[in-house]
Amino acid sequence: MLYFLGRGVARLFYCSVISVLIFVTMSGVMGDGSIFQNDEQGYRLSVANTKFALDLYKRQTSAKDKNIFMSPLSISVALAMTYLGAGGQTELQMRNVLHFSDMEEDHLHQTFADIQSALNKPEQAYKLYMANRLFGEKSYTFLDQFLAACQKYYGAELKAVDFR
Numbered sequence: 173m174l175y176f177l178g179r180g181v182a183r184l185f186y187c188s189v190i191s192v193l194i195f196v197t198m199s200g201v202m203g204d205g206s207i208f209q210n211d212e213q214g215y216r217l218s219v220a221n222t223k224f225a226l227d228l229y230k231r232q233t234s235a236k237d238k239n240i241f242m243s244p245l246s247i248s249v250a251l252a253m254t255y256l257g258a259g260g261q262t263e264l265q266m267r268n269v270l271h272f273s274d275m276e277e278d279h280l281h282q283t284f285a286d287i288q289s290a291l292n293k294p295e296q297a298y299k300l301y302m303a304n305r306l307f308g309e310k311s312y313t314f315l316d317q318f319l320a321a322c323q324k325y326y327g328a329e330l331k332a333v334d335f336r
Contacts, residue, residue, distance in 0.1 A: 207286050207287065207289070207290035208283060208286045209279075209282060209283075209286055210279050210282070210283065213275060213276060213279040213280070213282075213283045214283055214286065216274045216275050217275060217280070217283045217284070217287075219271075219274070220270065220271035220272055220273075220274065220275060221244065221245060221248050221271075223271040224244060224247075224248050224269070224270050224271050225244030225245075225248075227269075227271075228242070228244055228247065229242075229244070245287075246302065248270060249284060249287075249288070249302065249304065249326065250304070251266065251270055252270070252280070252281065252284050252326075253304060253306060253322055253326050253328055254266070255267070255270065255272070256281060256318065256321055256322060256325070257314075257315070257318045257322075281321065281325040281326075282325065284325060284326065285324070285325040285326070288302050288304075288326070288327070303327075304322075304326045304327055304328035305328055305329065305331060306322055306328050306329065306330045306331065307330075307331050307333050308330050308331070308332055308333070309332075309333070309334070309335045309336075310332035310333060310334050311336075314330060
């Protein structure tokens with residue numbers, strides 16, 4: 173059906189569907205009331221993740237692509253974990269690319285934790301589980317504060333591996 177609309181309209185349609193799915197998933201429609209400890213930050217993160225998803229979709233697709241499947245939420249969660257340990261210029265660049273500029277730093281990672289908690293509830297009618305893991309070079313020493321925050325907000329432990 174979308175072939176009759178033209179590729180530009182089809183791409184816009186797909187982007188709109190992605191936006192709606194991300195917003196519905198993150199805006200607390202999944203249960204009774206809000207899933208966020210801070211509703212304003214939850215809204216801001218859903219806007220940021222929608223912008224990131226659209227940017228990602230635009231960069232990863234072309235007119236030749238027929239079937240694209242990706243999980244922008246999974247990608248943004250993985251990048252948010254690495255953002256947690258970033259500093260300096262890297263942190264600023266990641267903040268811009270991920271559209272975290274409107275987020276309050278104190279609430280960003282808790283808001284991601286709220287999303288994962290809502291998605292991972294066993295009593296939901298659907299079954300969707302997110303699992304996170306960090307892989308780090310075994311010769312590198314990671315700060316305990318970073319490792320504790322990754323565990324607290326993302327349930328992610330570090331697996332030391334040899335990247336050399």
